[in-house]
Amino acid sequence: MIWNTNKECMPREQMRELQGKRLQKLVVYVYHNVPFYRKKMQEMDLAPDDIRCIDDIVKLPFTTKQDLRDNYPYGLMAAPLSEVVRVHASSGTTGNPTIVGYTRRDLSIWSEVMARCLSAYGVTRDDTFSVSYGYGLFTGGLGAHYGVENLGATVIPASTGNTEKHVRLIRDLHITGIACTPSYALYLAEVAERMGIQKGELGLRVGAFGAEPWTENMRREIQERLGLKGYNIYGLSEIIGPGVSYECQEQNGSHINEDHFYPEIIDPETLQPLPAGTRGELVFTTLTKEGMPLLRYRTKDLTSLMPGTCPCGRTNVRMTPIMGRSDDMLIIRGINVFPSQVESVILGMKEFEPRYLLVVDRKKNLDTLEVQVEVRRDFFTDDIGAMLGLKKMLSDKLKSVLSISADVKLMEPNSIARSEGKSTRVIDKRVLV
Ligand code: ADP
Ligand code: K
Ligand code: ZN
Structure with a gap:
């Protein structure tokens, strides 16, 4: 089920040509409408004419989240406010929120790319789809909402909160698909289990999960407990919101809507482009945006590109799952830890609930890592020997994966806070001192 075969399966040469044309137009547009970019280009001795094809993109300046903050709120807007019909803000996972604006055309592109995603997941007009991302300034809710409507499925704007009611709605309204964070999907499974509602009764078939990193083991866990097939959806408010890239039936890498969002992978230190297949920082240029177009926006998300045609028939380049943001990377005793x-260790062991928290601290000038994890009810016992054995087993596995030792703290079931949106995985006490 391919929503837009013309754009999703375009021969590579033709795609590069289209991207080149769009880039040329974009550069002229921002040069004339965004003083920030005009100034940057003038400083680099760069004129719009210097950009003739997509390969010329490397000549252009980067944009960072700090640039958005410095130009808060509307400084990077290219369209006059009279043309802007919607404003969102990033959820502010790291620092102050940043403001983004959409013209009518931007919104229609957004619901187009969202419809491509949903089609790739196998959603059709016959599905009833619950959007359980937060509605509001966060792009998740409304972004998915208009995509579902554009596709023609029935949208249930459930948003987050009141999970028991939501579980009943899923059952009673014959909801077949759901969009939410992977953490919320797990929470939903937990609540349904507690209410004694079987996954068969729920009747969910498809999940669109994103807004935070998740591992293959997490996917297996959610699919098993909710009885659906879970697909990745990736996006960020600065670029458009959800719908920048999406998995197909292969569940092997997420296709980028690259006729609208041009991806590059760079070395975050040297800022040099990296060859295909190498992991680095993902950078996007919004080729068609009118409201707040961005040149070479540094996402801080770490991934790699997978060129080549996918067995699904799409030619759009894929990206591997986001390992985390460069911001999420912890440096513990000199070792990089994500x-x-x-997550992938804990979710690979049947003894543990998929609930964990990393607490990083510094004691006597030495970094410490504590991993708190919930033990599944069937494995939680008063038998100290058994618990110590479990603790050692996890410590050993973590050590072999992380190359540093972690202090494992076994927790009772239901003791780590649940999240309805993006979940907190790390408390770094070192930054508090
Ligand atoms: P904020 O930067 O405040 O969290 P957004 O709500 O726009 O703002 O979130 C975008 C970020 O969420 C992305 O840059 C990425 O780090 C993360 N994200 C979104 N979708 C995914 C996904 N499918 N996998 C991993 N991370 C994701
Ligand atoms: K307006
Ligand atoms: Zn594919």
Whole structure:
């Protein structure tokens, strides 16, 4: 089920040509409408004419989140406010929120790319789809909402909160698909289980999960407990919101809507482009945006590109799952640690609930890592020997994956806070002192 075969399966040469044309137009547009970019280009001795094809993109300046903050709120807007019909803000996972604006055309592109995603997941007009991302300034809710409507499925704007009621709605309204964070999907499964509602009764078939990193083990866990097939959806408010890239039936890398969002991978230190297949920082240029177009926006998300045609028939380049943001990377005793590495160990062991928290601290000038994890009810016992054995087993596995030792703290079931949106995986006490 391909929503837009013309754009999703375009021969590579033709795609590069289209991207080149769009880039040329974009550069002229921002040069004339965004003083910030005009100034940057003038400083680099760069004229719009210097950009003739997509390969010329490397000549252009980067944009960072700090640039958005410095130009708060409307400084990077290219369209006059009279043309802007919607404003959102990033959820502010890291620092102050940043403001983004959309013209009518931007909104229609957004619901187009969202419809491509949903089609790739196998959603059709016959599905009833619950949008359980937060509605509001966060792009998740409304972004997915208009995509579902554009596709022609029935949208249930459930948003987050009141999970028991939501579980009943899923069952009673014959909801077949759901968009939410992977953490919320797990929470939903937990609540349904507690209410004694079987996954078969729920009747969910498809999940669109994103807004935070998740591992293959997490996918297996959610699919198993909710009885659906879970697909990745990726996006960020600065670029458009959800719908920048999406998995197809292969569940092997997420196709980028690259006729609208041109991806590059750079070395975050040297800022040099990296060859395909190498992991680095993902950078996007919004080729068609009118409201707040961005040149070479540094996402801080770490991934790699997978060129080549996918068995699904799409030619759009894929990206591997986001390992985390460069911001999420912890440096503990000089070693790089990503929360996703811990997740994949914990979710690979049947003794633990998929609930964990990393607490990093510094004691006597030495970094410490504590991994708190919930033990599943069937494995939680008063038998100290058994618990110590479990603790050692996890410590050993973590050590082999992380190359540093972690202090494992076994927690009772239901003791780590649940999240309805993006979940907190790390408490770094070192930054508090
Ligand atoms: P904020 O930067 O405040 O969190 P957004 O709500 O726009 O703002 O979130 C975008 C970020 O969320 C992305 O840059 C990425 O780090 C993360 N994200 C979104 N979708 C995914 C996904 N499918 N996998 C991993 N991370 C994701
Ligand atoms: K307006
Ligand atoms: Zn594919």
